[in-house]
Amino acid sequence: MSEMQTWLVLGASSAIARAFARAAAARGADVILAGRDTEDLARTAADIAISTGRAAATISFDALDVASHASLVQRLAAVPGVLNVALMFGTMPEQAAIDADPDLALSCIASNFSGAVSILHRLAPLLEARRAGVVIGFGSVAGDRGRLKNYVYGAAKSGLHTYLAGLRNRLGRGGVHVMTVKPGFVDTAMTFGLPGLFLVASPEFVARACLDAAARRKDVLYVPWFWWGIMAVIRAIPERTFKRLSI
């Protein structure tokens, strides 16, 4: 692994992505922070450059603006060494808000699913040609089962899981590893102050777990790990019973 590593972090403004970029740079990689608020990303880039001495660049990226994705990928072709991708964006409107405004369902799918597929599918040939690198895609435990409280978001993430599985199959043949991450409760802006959370993980913990698991070439990562058990139980509940639960 002596070749220069670069992590492209898509949706770099979130707390998890910020922690991930810091951790990746601390382990010796350069980072490219991609997101909408480039002014703010420049602050994170400065922080990373100062604290780790690695190169940290910013690039404008909007998951919903799919028309811009091709030119972004073109620019990334110039990145030397190994290009790794961490896809970490997402939006989680409340189910009640979606029920009141069905358009929200579409934008939720557009950012969590269509936007993700759009950028990853354009990056895939680039990664295939380089025959190296890791792709980390952020799904969610919410994608493991359609639940009353969160099923549009869950459906979008579930779609992403399936897409990532297929991409893993495709890119794995060319030496590129794809890892799906399913975080449980993490202390982020999305979950801040929500009632009913338990065993909440810090963004720094999740970031480290992702890098460790990616180095071990794990396929699907539940983080914290015990969510694997929780979701195994939830998946095992027969639909006949599940449809009456409101979890």
Add this chain to the structure above:
Amino acid sequence: MRKAALQLTGWGRGPASSLEATRPERFSEAVAAFSEPVGAHGLCLRGAGRSYGDCALNAGGDALITTRLDRILAFDAETGIVQVEPGVDFRRLLQVFLPRGFLVPVTPGTFFATIGGAVANDVHGKNHEHAGSFCQHVTELDLVLPDGSGRTVTPEDGALFRATAGGLGLTGLITRIAFRMMRVSGGGVTVHEQRANDLEAFLTAMAVSADATYSVGWIDGAAHGTRLGRGILETAEPCDDEISRHRPRELRVPVDFPGFALNPVSIGIFNETYFRRVPEAGRTRPVAWQKFLYPLDAIHDWNRIYGRRGFIQFQCVVPFETGPAALRDLLEVISGSHRASFLAVLKRMGAGRAGYLSFPMPGYTLALDFPRRPGIEELYERLTAITLDAGGRVYLAKDALLDALTFRRMYPEFAGFSEVLASIDASSRMQSDMARRLRLREAP
């Protein structure tokens, strides 16, 4: 931004305040959240919540938590000037800069405190007599005023800077702090520890070693009679040696201790052991920076040992002239109360201060923890009365019980502070539980 309904306390725990909080992660979000309309109880700022009392609480009102505004924005190795967002904490600065030979010039005894919080309480360290207070090292601040407008403030700006340094967050949201780091060449300090058998010996030992770069004393708050004021004086000098920087083991207090765990007997035993730990002839040894500056941080959530009801910290400073007699009176009341805990500190302070409401004055500062039990208010009142009579004051970062009148007598520069607040925040948008208790938004 979505507001979360939270129940928060200060570091001393005790009764919680219900408030509506935001916790912005980006600069633009922070400015927007700060400018959102607020109710009658206004808005309070909060860093890591390491203040013991109620300066970062706002029952029935709003709060903006700064911990996610945590980026280091610039560093100039020539001048040592670092620029940070307010939520950057002392731990991060230690991790990033110590390996490069830079250390914060002034730090509180916990590295979980944020730099924004350090400015708002104009904190001091174990080197106050020589290094002054934190804000004396600040070269520039960016501030969002209560009306939402931005302003860069420097020490030369006078009133607004002096109101913001030690200003308890009441002049608005600090969004950037520039301050000068200090160069250090080695991994830590050479610490000398010596016993002092009573108060007089303690004060003499402190005077003799007044030139020491760092100086801090542990005092046995339970000792009485001929042992009154006994303790251990710790002085330290930076040393050039590479001290093994193995990470101290981190422990966590996993549950709230039951109320009876800390009692006069267990504390008496602890204090006796702690005192005898240092040989009669004293001892000298190298200690890594982290262990020396932040000994308590090795035990996470140590405030839980006081149980659910929490505890109160009393910290005062009394002038050198009246100090010896006042300290004797204070210690007599304390040991007679049989309530003091084992965390007790005695230090000398210098004149360094940067704000109207800064705590320091030349003299002795004494800090002790008391479990929050019935009768604590009376004890606190007796201690503040002795402090006031001696011409001293209590530290607002620790305070939860002072009254508005005593506060005014202890902080003669409050009038200057009030004048600035009246000019930038006539409608009293910035609030806190402490601001209401001490009537900080009312006439001096």
